Amino acid sequence: MKFGVLQFPGSCDEVDALQAARHVGDAELIWYGDKDLKGADAIIVPGGFSYGDYLRAGAIARFSPAMESVVAFANGGGLVLGICNGFQVLCEAHLLPGALLPNANRRFTSRQVQLEVIRADSRFTCACAGGQRLSIPAKHSWGRYYASEQTLDEMERAGQLVLRYAPGENFNGSLRDIAGVCNEAGNVFGLMPHPEHAVDELTGSTDGLAIFESMRLALKDSRV
Amino acid sequence: MSSATLPSLQDALALGLTHAEYELICEKHGGPPNRLELAMYSLLWSEHCAYKHSKKLLRTLPTEGPTVVMGPGENAGVVDVGGGLVCAFKVESHNHPSAVEPFQGAATGVGGILRDIFALGARPIAVLNSLRFGEPSSERSRYLLDHAVSGIGHYGNSIGVPTVGGEVYFEGPYEQNCLVNAMALGLCAREQIVRSAASGVGNLVVLFGARTGRDGIGGASVLASAEFGEADEDKRPTVQVGDPFEESKLLECSLELVAAGLLVCLQDLGAAGLTSSAAEMASKGGVGLDLHVDRVPLREADMEPFEVMVSESQERMLCVVEPKNVPMVLELCEKWEVNASAIGQVTDSGRIRVFQAERLIGDMPVVALVDECPLYDLEPAKPQRQLYAPSRPTLERGASLARTLLALIGSPNLASRRPLFEQYDSIVQSRTVARPGQADAAVLKLADGGALAVSIDGNGRRVAADPYWGTVAVVLECAANLACVGAQPLGATNNLNFGNPEKPHIAWQLTEAVRGLGDACRALQTPIVGGNVSLYNEAAQGGPIYPTPVIGMVGRMPDASRACGLGFRREGDAIALAGEFKPSLAASELAKLLGEELPDGLPEIEIDLVAVSLLAVREAVRSGELSSAHDIAEGGLAVALSECCLAGGVGARVTVPAAEPLSALFGEAAGGFVLSGPADVLERLGTSTNLRVIGEVGGQTLQIEHSDGLLECSLEQMMQASGSLGELFP
Incomplete structure (x- = not known):
């Protein structure tokens, strides 16, 4: 399989995402100005500060030519993973419900966090066991997940709440400890922590590989 | 030439030049310079650009060695790291801007040092910082700390370079004069390094990056080369404003230009802006440059030519390009949404000529601008009495040893730095093996399975007590940090933060410190490949800062996976005290807490013996058999042990050598290590360095048996004490 990793001016973690994806398949960078997704089977919208995030995190990147193609790709059922700033971009593009607000502590915070897998049957977590803990770093200043109570209830019923911060780990003040959510169709997923920074024991942990491996498995199954 | 009235001697003095310097400029220039020319001379002849009070001293430092690819004089030093790769690194200060506006001052300090690295064609892979503030009990210090940390994070995090x-x-x-030093390192293929010497008559000079505005005008001469006066608020407009997004594009664009082989030379714009970059580029290449100010993209339309030439607007680079490559250069800049404009040409005139609308408005010999500023001899004299008042005591004499340990762990200088480094992205680029707080040095893995290690250190109070031995100790501390992760030093960089060198006692501090720096680096065979000098760090009230040489050291190790952390790892491991450790309470953290006067001098250090233990520890770590390694620094053995316990989340039981307990537990010295691992491994290490097994890892408390009884603190107590800085970041 092949991952396409978007690259905006101001992206920071795109090469990390590229290298992480290569643990389970091919991967290539896609320049934000290109509409051609280069035949990618799955898209990663990486972390960073696209366009400096001066307006609102992710608010400008969503209007880029590549994102137009990604929206069409997602609407056609393609797998799209948004990490950190990528999660913000997907929310801004309305591919995912809710929004990311400034952290409760109002500071950029970088910390290894423990996550709990709420849904192990999603296309982004199917390599995990239900309730499994993942140790993955998070680093952001706008990571407080917010949606209306009604939306959250609906998402919960529809199984869209995929990952949550383990007790005591929710430093950004996300509602219901939400760390990662998917859309109703289950093919678009965003999370604030960085699975691409948890693919090597030497640099901290390998728990993030499960996310990329799940995407590979989901694609393989869909082709059978 | 402009016929407007020429500036007077008074104008020259106002720009920071001396009477004699002005006369020398007139002589070298061939008559009095006009306003534009005088502005350019005054900047290039400032302390900040010309190093006129420090250059003679700096020439005594060791700068050569088998690893050195580029020594001092380029944008950064470069050492060979093997496998066809080189590492460029440098430390630089942004003290005065940070004291005026801490957020932007610190942010642009990071931005500036990053540009020095990618100006060489190297991709920045890490930044570090060295900060000094007044006591956190002062509101001003808390404000400076909070905003400087935010500024560093804002810039580094946004640009994707890990801190x-x-x-x-x-x-x-440091109350009135904080220090903000930033260090960066970058990697590049050896053959890809770009130099900054302009060449090729007829080649074009291209300015790219942000537009030029009025920010930072006169920063080098006004801010960085004079003591602080009363009206610092007035200097706020001389501080530049940083834009990490612009720099992120500039970085990628510059590296693509270099990779495509489109540049003859590349140079960043830093202090003194276009004036300094252009003049240095011309000087290094032995050529002249014609520059057209009206071709510089401006942020404000009505800028005067001198403003364009001296503006310190951030995120700009200057390069020389062969005419045939200019369209490709402009195209690449457009891809990255970076402004670019050909603003001039390389000539064989040996002069910098400035034009406005084709009219010549400034014409100066490059040699006069860059090379003919006089270098001054210092007039050092050891002060008759101690310059610095003792700190206010915060611990009573005769406190119990447990209480003393907890007071030290909780003191601002020793408490956990976690509340600071959590505000920095330390992991982007996926190289970070040892994150802040995990090991004595940062460890950055390389593709070949090895790693680079890097550490930055300084201790102004000890240097104030003894500029020579204090500085030697700083170098040894830095090398000890590398040894603890198994790295061998490849090179060092230094930032000399001192007061006004025209005063004999400051000149003495500076001279002695540089002598110590040179001697220690020679003994460790570690060349100094670059650095920076920040003088005039004094306030009208409050006197000079502690003399603060800051050393950054980069090392190499063959196997990243064998880097030791500082924390104890395994119950039952033996704990050893290793190295040439002769603890003394002179100028120690404990002496500070007790409010003692600074002593006149520190104990001598046997540098060669310390070097032997550094080697032994490094080799032991490289063997992969140790569980942890930590050097003994501020707070002495007891604090080092508590740090090993806290980092590992496990207790320890040890017996310290029979001696007077206060100095055995809390005395400081260079060359001591706390190691843990299997008992037989430690005993074997004892054949190559001084070593004694003093106890064992285990339990939930730190128990230290000493000649006077037992000191016992629980992990919980120590953790609570060491978390004290959290209160500074509500």
């Missing part, structure tokens, strides 16, 4: 390490100390003498 992997640093240090911060709080001392009264």
Whole structure:
């Protein structure tokens, strides 16, 4: 399989995402100005500060030519993973419900966090066991997940709440400890922590590989 | 030439030149310079650009060695790291801007040092910082700390370069004059390094990056080369404003230009802006440059030519390009949404000529601008009495040893730095093996399975007590940090933060410190490949800062997976005290807490013996058999042990050598290590260095048996004490 990793001016973690994806398949960078997704089977919208995030995190990147193609790709059922700033971009593009607000502590915070897998049957977590803990770093200043109570209830019923911060780990003040959510169709997923920074024991942990491996498995199954 | 009235001697004095310097400029220039020319001379002849009070001293430092690819004089030093790769690194200060506007001052300090690295064609892979503030009990210090840390994070986090390490100390003498030093390192293929010497008559000079505005005008001469006066608020407009997004594009664009082989030379714009970059580029290449100010993209339309030439607007680079490559250069800049404009040409005139609308408005010999500023001899004299008042005591004499340990762990200089480094992205680029707080040095893995290690250190109070031995100790501390992760030093960089060198006692501090720096680096065979000098760090009230040489050291190790952390790892491991450790309470953290006067001099250090233990520890770590390694620094053995316990989340039981307990537990010296691992491994190590097994890892408390009884603190108590800095970041 092949991952396409978007690259905006101001992206920071795109090469990390590229290298992480290569643990389970091919991967290539896609320049934000290109509409051609280069035949990618799955898209990663990486972390960073696209366009400096001066307006609102992710608010400008969503209007880029590549994102137009990604929206069409997602609407056609393609797998799209948004990490950190990528999660913000997907929310801004309305591919995912809710929004990311400034952290409760109002500071950029970088910390290894423990996550709990709420849904192990999603296309982004199917390599995990239900309730499994993942140790993955998070680093952001706008990571407080917010949606209306009604939306959250609906998402919960529809199984869209995929990952949550383990007790005591929710430093950004996300509602219901939400760390990662998917859309109703289950093919678009965003999370604030960085699975691409948890693919090597030497640099901290390998728990993030499960996310990329799940995407590979989901694609393989869909082709059978 | 402009016929407007020529500036007077008074104007020259106002720009920071001396009477004699002005006369020398007139002589070298061939008559009095006009306003534009005088502005350019005054900047290039400032302390900040010309190093006129420090250059003679700096020439005594060791700068050569088998690893050196580029020594001092380029944008950064470069050492060979093997496998066809080189590492460029440098430390630089942004003290005065940070004292005026801490957020932007610190942010642009990071931006500036990053440009020095990618100006060589190297991709920045890490930044570190070294910070000094007054005591956190002062509101001003808390404000400076909070905003400087935010500024560093804002810039480094947004540009995708990890902040992997640093240090911060709080001392009264920094109250009015904080220090913000930033270090960066970058990697590149050896054959891809770009130099900054302009060449090729007829080649074009291209300015790219942000537009030029009025920010930072006169920063080098006004801010960085004079003592602080009363009306610092007035200097706020001389501080530049940083835009990490612009720099991120500039970085990628510059590296693509270099990779495509489109540049003859590349140079960043820093202090003194276009004036300094152009003049240095011309000087290094032995050529002249014609520059057209009206071709410089401006942020404000009505800027005067001198403003364009001296503006310190951030995120700009200057390069020389062969005419045939200019369209490709402009196209690449457009891809990255970076402004670019050909603003001039390389000539064989040996002069910098400035034009406005084709009219010549400034014409100066490059040699006069860059090379003919006089270098001054210092007039050092050891002060008759101690310059610095003792700190206010915060611990009573005769406190119990447990209470003393907890007071030290909780003191601002020793408490956990976690509340600071959590505000930095330390992991982007996926190289960070040891994150801040995990090991004595940052460890950055390389593709070949090896790693680079990097550490930055300084201790102004000890240097104030003894500029020579204090500086030697700083170098040894830095090397000890590398040894603890198994790295061998490849090279060092230094930032000399001192007061006004025209005063004999400051000249003495500077001279002695540089002598110590040179001797220690020679003994460790570690060349100094670059650095920076920041003088005039004094306030009208409050006197000079502690003399603060800051050393950054980069090392190499063959196997990243064998880097030791500082924390104890395994119950039952033996704990050893290793190295040439002769603890003394002179100028120690404990002496500070007790409010003692600074002593006149520190104990001598047998540098060669310390070097032997550094080697032994490094080799032991490289064998992969140790569980942890930590050097003994501020707070002495007891604090080092508590740090090993806290980092590992496990207790320890040890017996310290029979001696007077206060100095055995809390005395400081270079060359001591706390190691843990299997008992037989440690005993074997004892054949190559001084070593004694003093106890064992285990339990939930730190128990230290000493000649006077037992000191016992629980992990919980120590953790609570060491978390004290959290209160500074509500």
